[in-house]
């Protein structure tokens with residue numbers, strides 16, 4: 001799915017988004033537009049150089065070891081079937097990698113935090129350490145985890161600027177998330193972020 005072009009300005013101030021940011025754990029089922037999805041993915045890992053490859057969040061050595069997956073429910077995002085999708089920064093597109101709504105399974109794999117399953121989309125931020133350890137060795141693991149934090153904060157603040165809210169979850173079983181989402185076993189999930197309208 002090709003995403004609409006993201007905006008690079010907006011009506012909500014950065015200060016307001018920082019001031020209002022909270023971890024939200026109560027969502028209702030109102031669907032998101034493709035424009036909102038585009039903006040969230042752009043804030044997470046979109047390319048922000050006119051003809052380059054550098055992204056919205058910083059990355060040690062510009063090696064970009066992170067991927068953003070999204071678990072989408074039925075009637076949750078305009079024009080998207082329920083499934084697991086992978087964001088492709090280079091083309092600003094969101095590719096279906098597995099059909100079906102796995103939000104409940106994700107919540108179960110997150111120590112039964114069922115509130116997560118009500119958000120229309122849960123983003124899964126993963127790291128593939130081999131992309132960064134070639135240059136930085138074991139320290140690359142630390143760098144990837146720091147990068148996940150930057151991406152997470154961008155998703156938080158962009159959510160607020162769109163009138164949405166986000167949660168953040170680190171308590172989950174890695175292997176179960178990999179299995180449920182059908183993602184590559186080398187992509188280690190570091191953060192889960194349900195996003196939607198607050199109930």
Ligand SMILES: Cc1cc2nc3c(=O)[nH]c(=O)nc-3n(C[C@H](O)[C@H](O)[C@H](O)COP(=O)(O)O)c2cc1C
Nearest residue numbers: 021022023024025110113167168169170171172191
């Ligand atoms: C790395 C990390 C992991 C977290 N894991 C969870 C989690 O599994 N479940 C949850 O409800 N909140 C989780 N949180 C959210 C924190 O509880 C929350 O950030 C904290 O209470 C401060 O509240 P605030 O984010 O609203 O400012 C996590 C936050 C971080 C940064």
